[in-house]
Amino acid sequence: MEHQEYSVGLDIGTTKIVAIVGRRNSRGKIEVLGLGKAKSLGVHKGIVNNISQTISSIKTAVEEAQKSAGVPIHKVTVGIAGKHIRSLQHSDYIMRENPDKFICDEDIEALKEQVKKLVMLPGEEIIHVLPQEYKVDSEGEIQEPIGMHGKRLEANFHVVVGQMGSIRNIARCVREAGLEMEALTLEPLASSEAVLTKEEKEAGVAIVDIGGGTTDIAIFKDNIIRHTCVIPYGGGIITDDIKEGCSIIEKHAEQLKVKFGSAVPEMEKDSTFVTIPGLHGRQDKEISLKTLAQVINARVEEILEMVNTELKAYGAFEQKKKLIAGIVLTGGGSNLKHIRQLANYTTGFDSRLGYANEYISNDKNQLLKGPEYATAIGLLMESLKIRDKKTSVNEEEEVISEQPAVEKVNSEIEASIQNEEPTIVETAEAKRRTKLTIGQKIMESVKKFFEEVE
Structure with missing residues (x-):
């Protein structure tokens, strides 16, 4: 099964677990073969807190995906998020033994391995080592050093670090669900793969993925990843606020948010009310849409303020680091009515909603258009990339008998x-x-x- 021609992305989220099976068609676009999803019961704020429930949710999602795709699933590329994720900048170099030979993949891997020896805080582990720009001998700002000559190879790196325990827990859930983990990818990086264009990454853009338990951020400028982080609040906390603020049960709060919720109270009429059925023979409740919008607005504004803090940390308000393409909102939380207008107002950046179906060839009935599938589709794309690289390596190997x-x-x-x-x-x-x-x-x-x- 090593040379399977399809790949699988597995998004272990706080509200749902999505498995998506796909392959690359002859024109290089992605063809989705099957999709499976299950309610996620063992994950809190992006972190697994109940192993057995998470395993059974993964199994349910994967079985559904297998059935709809008609192919067996063995390997998956999995996403990771959670408030324990942090990123740092680091520079490192290697001295090449043979400067007459040109720089190749092996040199870059050796440099990455060097970075992986960085001493982390106790209980932390490096998830990604992402090169930003290279320096060969004294020549700087090199995007692609392969094929160049030089003795000293240096690079600036964006290093993503996470809690070892959380990583192990995800790995264990995947393994015990009978699957092999092909790679572990930071979720905002996966989402950005699925919804951002090359032009946006070049001009400067922040992707804000509002999930159920977390809001993930990744910032790109000059086609280079500049900043990543995870805020431990998402759509789930908005539902909690509605539940408390309107004194209703969670199921009704979620339905209210999805069907009638708005992020801008001024856009709602005072006179519009929604009736919520009372519990067990109690009287029905009437809730004004304006009140509902006020409750939602307070929390969404707080989340966007945290996003603003991260944009400031990167330096998005400095002239040189300006995000010309502004913000792309994705994830299930971006389905909230008027959230784009509130994001424009709160951050001062122009924003758009990011849909994940742009790279998919067979999405006729717009099933995958929902921004809630952005991460899963991004993980599938990541998995296809890994497979493409392996294929090209295998082809090279076959030449050398x-x-x-x-x-x-x-x-x-x-x-x-x-x-x-x-x-x-x-x-x-x-x-x-x-x-x-x-x-x-x-x-x-x-x-x-x-x-x-x-």
Whole structure:
């Protein structure tokens, strides 16, 4: 099943878990084969807090996706969010042994590996090492160093860090649901893959993904990721406010928010009321839409103020770092009426709603248009990227015919490594190994095996 031609994105959210199966068609667009979703019961503010419930929700979503796609699902690319996520800037360099040879993928991987040795706070782990711009010898501001010559290779990195415990919990849920985790991706990065255009990333843009439990932010400028963060509030807390403010049960509060909610009270008439059925023979309740909008507005404004704080932290109000493309709102929370106008007013940036179906070829009935699918589609796109890279590496390998004996030894070593407790390794490491020559491969494997045994 290694060469399966489809990929799967799995979005483990606070309100729902979505599995989406797709492949790339001949024109490079994405064809969605199947979709499955389940109510998420074991996740709070983006963090797993009930293992068994999360496993059963994942199973339900994946089974539904398998049924609708008609293909078995083994590997998934999973998203991670939660308030424990933080990002930092870091510069690092390597001295190349052979400056006569041009810079290739291996050098960049070696540089990334160097960054992964960074000492983190106790209980933290690096999730992503994202190069921003490179410097070769003393020449700076290089976007793509591959093919250049030089002794010293340096880069600025955007490093995303998360809590080891939370990462392990997600990995365990995926494993116990009978799946293999292909990669772990920061959710705002996945969403931005699905809803942002290259022009926006170039001009400067912030994606604000308002989910059920968290609001995820990623900022791009000059096509480079500049800032990421997760705010621990989302649509769920708005529902809680309506529940408390209007003294109604959660189910009714959620329905009110979705059907009649608005982020701007001034746009609602005083005279419009909605009747909520009373509990167990109690009297019905009448709620004015203006009051409802006031409750929603207070909380949405607070979330947008936090977004503003993050924009300031990046420096979005400085002339050089200005976000010309403004803000793109996505995630289920962006379905709220008039939220775009409130975002424009609160942040001072022009905003639009981000729909995730732009890269999808077979979305005739606009099923995937909902911004709530942005993260899942982004994870699917990420998974397809990983598969494309692996395919190109495999093709290169086939050109160099290998001796079966060496292959056998190699696979035995690989197997003995894989028997270790599975930990999350970015697939880049795996890609680097596949590209090495046979002799180096065995040496690498043996070295890695002993390191892990220690």
